[in-house]
Amino acid sequence: MRHLLGIEDLSREQIERILTTADAMLEISQREIKRVPTLRGRTVINVFLESSTRTRVSFEIAAKRLSADAINVSSAGSSLAKAETLTDMALNLAAMNADLLVVRDRTAGVPQMLSERVGVPVVNAGDGCHEHPTQALLDAFTALQSLGSLEGRVVAIVGDIAHSRVARSDIYAFTKLGAEVRVAGPASMIPLEVEALGVKSCRTIEEAFAGADVIVMLRIQRERIEGALFPSLREYSQTFGLDSATLRLAHPGAIVLHPGPINRGVEISPEVADAEPSRILDQVTNGVAVRMAVLYLLTGGGS
Amino acid sequence: MRHLLGIEDLSREQIERILTTADAMLEISQREIKRVPTLRGRTVINVFLESSTRTRVSFEIAAKRLSADAINVSSAGSSLAKAETLTDMALNLAAMNADLLVVRDRTAGVPQMLSERVGVPVVNAGDGCHEHPTQALLDAFTALQSLGSLEGRVVAIVGDIAHSRVARSDIYAFTKLGAEVRVAGPASMIPLEVEALGVKSCRTIEEAFAGADVIVMLRIQRERIEGALFPSLREYSQTFGLDSATLRLAHPGAIVLHPGPINRGVEISPEVADAEPSRILDQVTNGVAVRMAVLYLLTGGGS
């Protein structure tokens, strides 16, 4: 594994290896001194060309807890304003002897393209509607914490499946780990070919949640709603939102995941977001561990 | 002391403990190698949702000189653009095992609100017109450097008292440390209830400065002047500005403080800002030491 561009490319063994490594990393963040010398003197550059707080901070913390030097590049105030090509910028960062580039971009395929041109490992931190592999890895990690195994478990993903890189990466990750994956959402938000990915497309939340062990609620883009993919936020919430009533449709003990930031009262009600079945903050904690594992493995750790 | 939200909440003993600790920290910044391992492996996140250079840099340097990992979050390019609630963002940062959040916001009460929801220490780095406690601590620290004690000393604070978080925090700090505090400014800029804070409200700069040992000149917001709280910058400057003539009204040897950035020629004349009685750059130096002390004490140092 030279890059982490998407879950689609990974074998079950590769996914499991990352998750096992993340398990060891998790403990580091619980220490008083949350820092190990593993990547001392390595240079990790976070290239975030789409706005982000939590993912950038998560990668930055992951790098620093491994003692790497973390450098941030954002689109604001960057030379991209000067019409530089992305590839040229990445080649430049690599030429400064960077050890790894973390790349987020609005356009699907940008991390892949850079990985083919630049001689250093590239981690996709979210590219357009394509993939967000570290999100899926932390989702799987969080589900495994509660369930022990995903073999034969039912995972329901609800929301704008068609435009969600999280949904795509989650579908790959959960199916590769042996789960049965169902998706649900307004018809305009379900890709026609989705069942080719090995998932079941459900018309209603009732159908999707029946016996589900893991519920993944996607963030709804308010712009998309107003942009006519769905008549109104209120109707979306009533039809596809999660609250304590709809939660009862799932398996008792089912857990709730959300990639954040959450729209309280839209796709998820506050009383579910803040209560027992929600693993939303565990996901955030685990995200640092998963990213530490990815940085470690891609810079030659464990080989 | 679990958080630092304002000086109003602090006892004299707590203030003195921070200042004594800052005294020890001051020496670290004077070494060639300005770094001690005290907070190695701790994660300090600076959440600056209102633009700032000096305060953010001061906190960042303070964290780094204690060997903490410092992470910056600003409103530009953050997920707050996605309408995330502040509390959710702070809960996320805490879930990444942050050890302390430093928070600046345009709205009074935001650090307090976050401190009640988030399980990590919160430091208020300025919230609306409410408080700016580390500024008051560095002001007191700087005054004590010159005067030894504030008991019975006279402190005059001049400017837009009503809208100044520095003024509020300074009033609490200097009165708690035993000083007599006077405020002066245009009538539209003096809160009606100000004397309830234990200070004397003065009509003129002459009255405020008579026998004063410490003069605190507040930054005047040009927008507020043009916005009709006062007729013109020139008139403000002539009535409430500090120059070498008005300085002579104070006690010989009086010192001059200013939270910066200064408006040269408006609230303070260049010949005073750059001369002997000014302790403006000492304040900046001391600010790093005071913030090191706060970070140290709130992350469990000395307990």
Place this chain on the structure above:
Amino acid sequence: MRHLLGIEDLSREQIERILTTADAMLEISQREIKRVPTLRGRTVINVFLESSTRTRVSFEIAAKRLSADAINVSSAGSSLAKAETLTDMALNLAAMNADLLVVRDRTAGVPQMLSERVGVPVVNAGDGCHEHPTQALLDAFTALQSLGSLEGRVVAIVGDIAHSRVARSDIYAFTKLGAEVRVAGPASMIPLEVEALGVKSCRTIEEAFAGADVIVMLRIQRERIEGALFPSLREYSQTFGLDSATLRLAHPGAIVLHPGPINRGVEISPEVADAEPSRILDQVTNGVAVRMAVLYLLTGGGS
């Protein structure tokens, strides 16, 4: 040498001392653990008041590889929005016991002005149309890697000489190191007095390239072209662009430099930019080493 404000001020010996030091620094970035403790506990502040990615990242990496604490200040979100003077901001940063300020600004002379007011070393990272000394140092370093010596060698600089701080700094650096320097570009882009700098002004690229050992292609500002200094990008490219045909006018084995970011197909064709004679990515690698050398020497290293 207390500051690095421009190449104009440097003697040949000083230039050679920086380049010799950079040679030693280059090896550090090739190690697996790219970090030496040389500047541990030193505070380097990058004040970039003009947008930049590569130069800021290069200085930040240079500081971190020497174990210095690197702090970034940009114009976005800074207190300069509050009309603070640049000098006051720099005085503040120095008062926080910074060890060195790296300054980029749109206005020529700003680093010089700050160096006269602020008691810490200042490095010019590009000021208006004046100088960009670390760029010239890395250009000279890269040329020396290929040529061994610049004595008697021919260097051709092509583009908007009049508005290029890189051209000015390169002219000083290459002539001081013994090279014959020629400049070429549209008449509107060649300063009238350029020959007073000891260079030869050429009308055509043929004249400039004849027997040249080093070709420096400047980035063309598209705004300047559209702004009537030259009729069209296409005509510029045909008259003063570098491609494999025009490259053959130079000395066999001539190397090609460019300060980046490159406009592919405008001042340089992709087949030259990405091929053997191009040293563009070596320049970037060497830039980190040259900046490490400058930080080291100006903070008292080697004295």
